[in-house]
Amino acid sequence: MGVEIPFDVANIPGPEVGEVVAPEVIGSFISSAKRPLLVVGSEILRDDFFVETAMELAKKGIPIAATGHSLRGFVEKGYGEKVSYYNLHELTNCLRDPSWRGLDGTGNYDFVIFLGIVYYYASQMLSCLKNFATDPLVRAVSIDRYYHPQARMSFANVSARDGEEEEYKEMLLRLAESIKR
């Protein structure tokens, strides 16, 4: 069990809850992942920084699936061609299927990073992956400013404190920096 309160306080799924980890831990997992995937949601649109961070990660070779209407942010930055729009439900449904061919037609992913998705929707999709994407294992983690018990690993809540946004942005920068690919 984790030691953090879920961002949605009643979001206690059961015995297995995600670990709260430092950005660098996720960074090192991404570094060693065979096929990582970054899934972004509409909340990234609240600040250019998040779109840019996602682009930063993409430059390290992590493909981006843009869910919700997040695509708009990338298009505005002239990066629309490099990301793929997916509905999150559709995408998660594909991720749980080992035979899915992925965004590039070469196969499914082993490490999935959620960023900027409405909390409870993200939580449900993380739950699906935790419970059903186990053979082979798809590790799904959250790098949002929320604690996500349904993720394998998650940042702690940084949303309820003063100066949250700055702190959170710094965490994302640390994450990006720690990825060696």
Place this chain on the structure above:
Amino acid sequence: MGVEIPFDVANIPGPEVGEVVAPEVIGSFISSAKRPLLVVGSEILRDDFFVETAMELAKKGIPIAATGHSLRGFVEKGYGEKVSYYNLHELTNCLRDPSWRGLDGTGNYDFVIFLGIVYYYASQMLSCLKNFATDPLVRAVSIDRYYHPQARMSFANVSARDGEEEEYKEMLLRLAESIKR
């Protein structure tokens, strides 16, 4: 949230789960409690030590409610007159009622200690107290060899390891020692 696995692994009640504490912590709470009560169950009968420990606590002024068929253990030690038989359901039902007059007719309790009760039955009664005995607050804790998330405070699981019984007995001794009343 706690950091220990419930003894019954799926026994995850929700956002509020009991803290895992050292025996001395519970000891100090008992020491400062206005009206503590020790509730023992049938599992104490598996070793004289537990009956004796309960008697030890009783001598420090903590009344004993003997549930299940635990009374038998006290009777065998000639201590039957000093403890009160109660069915655990009945007792918990009384404990949640602020107007209950207690074993001695002088009132309800503020700190209730569970020992030697079948895990899941104890857990349910702890849940009742956690959820409904809140005004005034009745703190219910477990000093069993199980982690009880439904308790306010609980020992960790000591049951699954080698030498468990000895370790557990030592914890009870430390508890008894730490009580100053």
Place this chain on the structure above:
Amino acid sequence: MEELKKGGIFEISDLKNVRISIGEIVEAGEKEGRAGEGEGKEREPMGPHPMPRIATLRDWDFKLLNRYKPFYAPLCDMCCLCTYGKCDLTGNKKGACGIRMDAQHGRIVLLACLVGCSAHCGHGRHLLHDMIKKFGRDVPIDFGPEVDIEAPLTRLVCGIKPRTIGDYEKVFNYIEEQIVQLADALHTGQEGSYLDFESKALHMGMLDSLNKEAADIIQIACYKMPSGFTGVGDGPDVPLVDVGIGTIETEKPVIIVIGHNVPPAADIGDYLTEKGLEEVVELGGICCTSIDTTRVYKKAKIASALGRQLRVLRAGIADVVVVDEQCIRADVLELCQKTHSPLIATNDKAMHGLVDRTDDDPDKIVADLVSERVPGVVILEPDQVGEVAVRTALEMDRKRRKLSFILTDAEFKHWVGECIQCGGCTLACPNGLRIGEANKSAAALGDTKPLADLFDLCVGCGRCEQVCKKHIPIVDVITKAAYPQVKAEKGRMRIGRGPVWDSEIREVGAPIVLGTIPGIIAPIGCGNYPNGTKDAWLIVKEFAERNYIVTLTGCMAIDAALWKDEDGKTLYEQHHGGFDAGGVLNIGSCVSNAHIHDAAIKVASIFAGRPLRGNYEEIADYILSRVGACGVAWGAMSQKAASIATGFNRLGVPAVVGPHGAKYRRAFLGRADRSEDWRIIDATDGSEVFVEPGPQHLLVACETVEEALPMIAKLCFRPSDTDRGRSIKLTHYIDLSQKYLSAYPPDWHLFVRTASDLPIAAKGELLKKLEDEQGWVVDWKTKKIKEGPIRGYNPSFNPTNLERLVRGRGKGKK
């Protein structure tokens, strides 16, 4: 005996010492439909599946489930349904009974649908009892010249043409039996396969659609609600009504009715009319009871949808609150007590521990309520409610006139100052609203706008207050900050029109099936919107302006009425109310949304001439392949919404839900990348055809309204679209995607079969894209596509999923 042979009415109830053995009791409604016994041209022979049982339509379900495979997202990893448990099923482990996570989730979905379906059935049956008691069994079901097929679902599922409301007794007998059979399957140790649980959920959904039709037909028939009569005020021309908290004239005595079952509210209306008090007493409502009240009492108003119930009650505007059943705040009694609003509970499903005073002397009841000796009473006889409610309201109004429950400025200041920004409210809020920040603005800067802005984002649940360490009445604080806008909340909507007219179907059947009316969009159901009620308005607006037909019911119909354009007009005022391109129809309350099913069914029946009676499978197959309809339950919250969506799905109608909808745990998602899932039969010759993914999903959640808009458009594609229809649908799909996602949809090419499917205005550009991005081969001279599409366009394509419908194959085969 002679007399008998001649026919006529023959009363035998007086005879004694006679035993008549009746081989079978043949009632009027049933007899005429018996195969081969047709009495006229409109009599249909019975179809293959009248009153289907659990296994009857399982083959159809499995077809749907094979293409739209259930997708599960557990909200809880444990099962706690028996005392073997709790069991940890994380990672699809088995529990003590042997069930795995996937089947357990099928079971939970069935449970949700059970509760939802039972709510409508319980309501409908209850209504039927009350109406038979009041009006007799023989109230005719006659909806006027415009509605010949009065009960499409009843005919389709049961094979019955109901003549009078009494005929619905056997319909409810059938539904109740089936519900219990399905509930049985929830017991520990039944199904082990999620597919069978889902087939049962689909069966439950179908029963629910039937429930709703039954309930609405009964109330339309008895209360003469709008239907198919061509006078003014019916059908497309139903009158407008006031909507919004601001429309309630609080200086008058105010009665607020809440729930779904209209007879008590109708009795209040009758009493007011009878006593000439229509201008004296204000009758407003919340949720579906309010919509239905406007269908029976002209002066009724709609205070709000579900999402504002807590705030309406807290505001204390009600001098009396009357609740019936469903969607009532569970703490309604506590809330009413705080504002000295007596509560009258009128339904045995929600009695709130109050004393049953049915048949008691109204004088005594009123006296007890007005003196507040009791906080409320139960009155289970609807016709006893009106007098008590009105008289109590009149007296309470005098007592309560000096009371105010809106925070004073000083109180407001105090409370916002108390906030320590601990964030507890945010963690408790279903939408994670940053209340603390807003409090801070108000307290530190005197800027109340952030708080006021929360008013519409808030879904009105009150969980924030449960955790506030400072006991701040957060809901009241927000209401206070937003009070000017709350008072100004004055919308307009059409009253529920009920059935779509057969004549309308005759007009639009072809354009719908051909695709030239690009779709029927049905925003329905609850109101826990992810981003405020304005989303509801936007959805309606986008599609109505694009000449889709927009049919609303329930809370979403109410919420969409709150918003206005620059000219101060609501969508109901801007758009016509006919079932035709660009129409914005309030069909009615939740139970009325059966008429949306009915419209789709009538397209198959009236336009395409498919037989109706006991022929669910064929009609559903028709709708799935040809009727571009899409439900939208943007705030879907309750168990009813789960069963409603599932009922639409079995009939072949997809639905889009908001992000909270992911918490229903199950979606039905198609996979565009698996061509094998999109094999369909051409009934013309029995050949197999691989088609484009239309509709791609049966149930899918979108994160934001911006994402939902193109998704809804996408789910209107059907294999049967003509090229002209397809080009229109494609136009809107691409346009909505560009407008809200700033890009072409990645899959638009999947829906292109031929160059003439392309929107004419952009044909060249699109052909170029197909060539460049998809590698299709284009003959630029003829502007034709030579290679690329999944299939070519075949105007005579006759799509079906049912082998037996191939021409020349046995119709009788299962």
Place this chain on the structure above:
Amino acid sequence: MEELKKGGIFEISDLKNVRISIGEIVEAGEKEGRAGEGEGKEREPMGPHPMPRIATLRDWDFKLLNRYKPFYAPLCDMCCLCTYGKCDLTGNKKGACGIRMDAQHGRIVLLACLVGCSAHCGHGRHLLHDMIKKFGRDVPIDFGPEVDIEAPLTRLVCGIKPRTIGDYEKVFNYIEEQIVQLADALHTGQEGSYLDFESKALHMGMLDSLNKEAADIIQIACYKMPSGFTGVGDGPDVPLVDVGIGTIETEKPVIIVIGHNVPPAADIGDYLTEKGLEEVVELGGICCTSIDTTRVYKKAKIASALGRQLRVLRAGIADVVVVDEQCIRADVLELCQKTHSPLIATNDKAMHGLVDRTDDDPDKIVADLVSERVPGVVILEPDQVGEVAVRTALEMDRKRRKLSFILTDAEFKHWVGECIQCGGCTLACPNGLRIGEANKSAAALGDTKPLADLFDLCVGCGRCEQVCKKHIPIVDVITKAAYPQVKAEKGRMRIGRGPVWDSEIREVGAPIVLGTIPGIIAPIGCGNYPNGTKDAWLIVKEFAERNYIVTLTGCMAIDAALWKDEDGKTLYEQHHGGFDAGGVLNIGSCVSNAHIHDAAIKVASIFAGRPLRGNYEEIADYILSRVGACGVAWGAMSQKAASIATGFNRLGVPAVVGPHGAKYRRAFLGRADRSEDWRIIDATDGSEVFVEPGPQHLLVACETVEEALPMIAKLCFRPSDTDRGRSIKLTHYIDLSQKYLSAYPPDWHLFVRTASDLPIAAKGELLKKLEDEQGWVVDWKTKKIKEGPIRGYNPSFNPTNLERLVRGRGKGKK
């Protein structure tokens, strides 16, 4: 018309062009009971509450709920029933809909009862359809000379005397309608009061009792199961049957039937009989279907109760497995595939994703099963099951003969050696069994006894295997260690006798009400025993030996039959089977336990002459105050157990459950220390009397069987006990307490009204204790109590909780 006036049978179904308006259809069963229309002495006028609806008996419920206040122990602190949630209700907080933890738990209890009640209703209705199809509507309900009151609950609740099975259609119509009304109340936004949820749960429980009676009566009538005929083999003298895994002759082809609905198994029995294969093929069963199979087919055996289902399947003894509905392992298909046992699913509630082959050619089905082209099939027509099952078993037996599924010695050694004592299995085990330690003994010391000892403690759920990191087949390991004892598990039980005879009631009515037969103990229901099945045996033994009447049904009836005394005799062999002091009765399957209600009702009706028809409240009041009956559901596990217990409770019968029962979340506990709760009326003069707490609880859990035994005895006290009866009850209460708790019960004095209430043998000692410990005043000369008791003993005390029953007050008043 002349003909009609003369009476007689008159067939009108052939007439055409005739419309007969029938004022009301009066069926045979209904007519004779109409008030004032009695045709003979046995015809009762209709009571006040025929076919009660939700609110009808609410006053009675509130009386019970006021004394036995609902006690809630949440198993989960959250609500996840709608997508507003999850909501955290910890500490009785309110959720988004306004519901608090207590009401939410009332709701969860109602949900459990709904599922349980629906299981029985779904089963009963299904059975009725099949029986009408096979035998027609007119199968008479005639249970012979010993059972005149054939359907006490049907008469009591519905006011109907059923003449034929067809009469049950209207009973199920009633039940189904009510179930759906109650399910409606589960929807978000209905009740806010836990009391109203509990009243609804009690209503559900009552409906469930009626369901069970209906189902058992239908099957008794159709299959001519034992009832009230006085030939050999009926009633008290029903034959004995083999019980236990060890009794199945595995060298023969073996068919194992599992579930609750007997027609498919009956058809197998018929087929075996018809083909003369009774000695060739072994027909064994698990759970209630097995009990009911022994009631229709003499050679059937009972392999096990629910708790051993996984182990029987794993052992692979079945050449064919036939499942119907309820309490089937959800993974039955997976288990069957592993042991190459074809599966035949015979019920639409549990089809396990298999293809429906109903009406298909048996040759083809058998061929597909035997070749294992399909792992199983669905056959929904019971009369098509026998042939397929038997022929498949015969063929599979040949194929499977060389297979064994018990671990070899080497495998066993390997697996116990794999164990790393991580303790994961213990944390996963519902009973926390120390499996690792036992493995260690086997691996390190070669001592397999600790593992073998786990066999009976294990409830057979298999959760341990789901978490074992070493993938040890723990269930198989334990079975292997215990194999000698498993093979030796050969018990005997009486086949289900069905109804208690009216003649028996006439004999024991007085002693039961007077208390001289100290009680009726009813061990019923599921088998997840906290400490092994031997507890079931001990409970029966203690009470049978003390001359209580012990009536068993379901799994507990089976498990109690596994154990023997030193002479090798089971309790069924040691004790007579009559409903009289010291009897040990197997009443039958779960649905048969309605006959235990019926026995209590018949005491009120036959012995006390209380009217039955539509008179539930009065009869329940009678039973609560006078009939010392107590249910025991020691292993209670399922939703059915929840509704069964709740049904007993509404009728005034308390129940004791094992410690797992605390996970049902709700208990009904009385408070002996609150004298105000024990106010009762003396119907003789209307005076109020404060009485001793009898029965003290309606639903309570005990931690151990040692605690349960005196508790059960205590719950047999009734205010109406005579002094002689009370002294007998007190004797056993004190004795059981001394035997198992080593002490006097702390509250025994509460039950003493007068010196003659005291057990004669210990009278002096007890008087002394009353004087010393309780401060009572004793007149030692007369050996009388002068001061102390709650009340004195009044032989003419006529206890009731119903004001209207006071002599001279209006009977008609509600």
